Amino acid sequence: MKTYHKNSERFVTKVFQDVFDKYDLMNDLMSLGIHRVWKRNFIHWLNPQKNTTLVDVASGTGDIAKLFLSEIDYKGQVYCVDENKGMLDLNKKKLKGNTNVKWFCNNAEKLPFENNHFDYYTISFGIRNVGNLSNALKEAYRVLKPGGRFLCLEFSKVKNEILNKLYQTYSKSLPRIGKIVVGKSEPYEYLIESIEKFHSQEEFFKQIEKQNFTKISYRNLSGGIVAIHSAWKV
Ligand code: SAM
Numbered sequence: 001m002k003t004y005h006k007n008s009e010r011f012v013t014k015v016f017q018d019v020f021d022k023y024d025l026m027n028d029l030m031s032l033g034i035h036r037v038w039k040r041n042f043i044h045w046l047n048p049q050k051n052t053t054l055v056d057v058a059s060g061t062g063d064i065a066k067l068f069l070s071e072i073d074y075k076g077q078v079y080c081v082d083e084n085k086g087m088l089d090l091n092k093k094k095l096k097g098n099t100n101v102k103w104f105c106n107n108a109e110k111l112p113f114e115n116n117h118f119d120y121y122t123i124s125f126g127i128r129n130v131g132n133l134s135n136a137l138k139e140a141y142r143v144l145k146p147g148g149r150f151l152c153l154e155f156s157k158v159k160n161e162i163l164n165k166l167y168q169t170y171s172k173s174l175p176r177i178g179k180i181v182v183g184k185s186e187p188y189e190y191l192i193e194s195i196e197k198f199h200s201q202e203e204f205f206k207q208i209e210k211q212n213f214t215k216i217s218y219r220n221l222s223g224g225i226v227a228i229h230s231a232w233k234v
Contacts, residue, residue, distance in 0.1 A: 012129045013083060015187045020086035022182045024061055029181060030174055030188075035125075036063075038221050042124060042153045042228055043067040045219065050075040052119035055143060057081045057108045057136075058126020062091035065101060068122070076100060079118070083107045109135040113143045120144075124153040128198040137211040144233040150213060154204070155195040156220065156227035163223045171195075201227045 019026065027035050042064070048054065050072045056064045059080035068078055080095075081104045082088045088103050095101045106112050108123070108130045121140045130136040140150050158164040171192050178188035199207065201218050204227075208216050213231035220227050 012131075012190075015190050016084045016087060016129075018184055019178075019182055019187045020084060020090065023087065023090070026178065026181060029177060034222065038153060038226050039063050039067060039124060041221055042122075042151065043071050045228055045230065046071075046120060046122065046149070046151050048072050048076070048120060053077040053079070053117070054120040054122060055079045055081060055111070055113065055118045057111070057121065057123045057140070058129065059091055060087050060124075060126070062094040064122050064124045065091070065095060068120075069095075069098060069100070074098070074100065078102070079104060079113070081106050081108065081111060109139060111139045111143050115142050116145045117143050118145060119148050121148065121150045122152070125155070127152050127154050128194050133207055134210065137208060137213075141211050141213060141233055146233055148233050150208070150229075150231040150233070152204075152229045153226060154229070155198060156204070156224050157200040158224045160223055167225060201229075204229055
């Protein structure tokens with residue numbers, strides 16, 4: 001059995017290297033397809049305008065980039081960033097034929113872009129995985145234009161006790177589903193652990209506030225199983 005060394009710097013990288021080829025299938029299975037609804041909600045709240053530029057960080061297989069392009073009628077630019085080459089290759093496949101997409105194999109903590117470049121910065125189910133949250137948020141702030149918007153979709157905390165119990169019970173089954181579908185349970189044990197360890201809605205709000213963003217707000221989806229945080233650079 002493969003073991004993950006949790007203290008190793010590349011731990012998260014290894015997790016995604018192990019699951020990338022079944023990533024979309026597992027997302028649909030684990031969320032019962034609901035991740036698609038969350039992502040559509042996310043893009044609707046972003047409400048992107050035509051002829052704008054988005055950087056989608058931890059872009060994975062490109063769901064957010066695809067929704068963004070369709071929302072702006074393919075009149076604009078998307079830069080997809082992910083540290084995992086396998087994920088980016090699937091992303092390229094999904095967005096094949098789009099001349100307005102560029103791909104970058106880079107870390108969210110050190111983006112290869114100049115200051116004040118993008119109208120929007122999105123990160124969906126990625127911020128929980130970065131090594132240093134404040135470095136990633138600093139980079140988000142740096143690359144956004146003044147007037148640009150940060151939007152983050154991430155697992156969060158469920159306040160309702162009954163829903164939380166049901167959710168916790170369901171979560172425990174994910175490593176078993178992973179074992180059957182991908183042949184590995186460890187990445188899904190990591191998933192549960194990383195969700196548990198990540199900030200609450202209010203704590204994450206404060207982390208964003210520390211990086212000079214303004215007009216910060218958040219919305220819960222599915223009772224807080226996930227939350228969308230929005231913030232602006234002025
Ligand atoms: N955004 C996609 C979505 O919502 O389906 C993918 C989310 S997936 C759970 C997380 C992605 O973050 C993976 O593709 C992983 O390679 C990437 N990732 C993790 N840490 C990263 C980092 N520090 N910099 C860039 N990408 C990272």
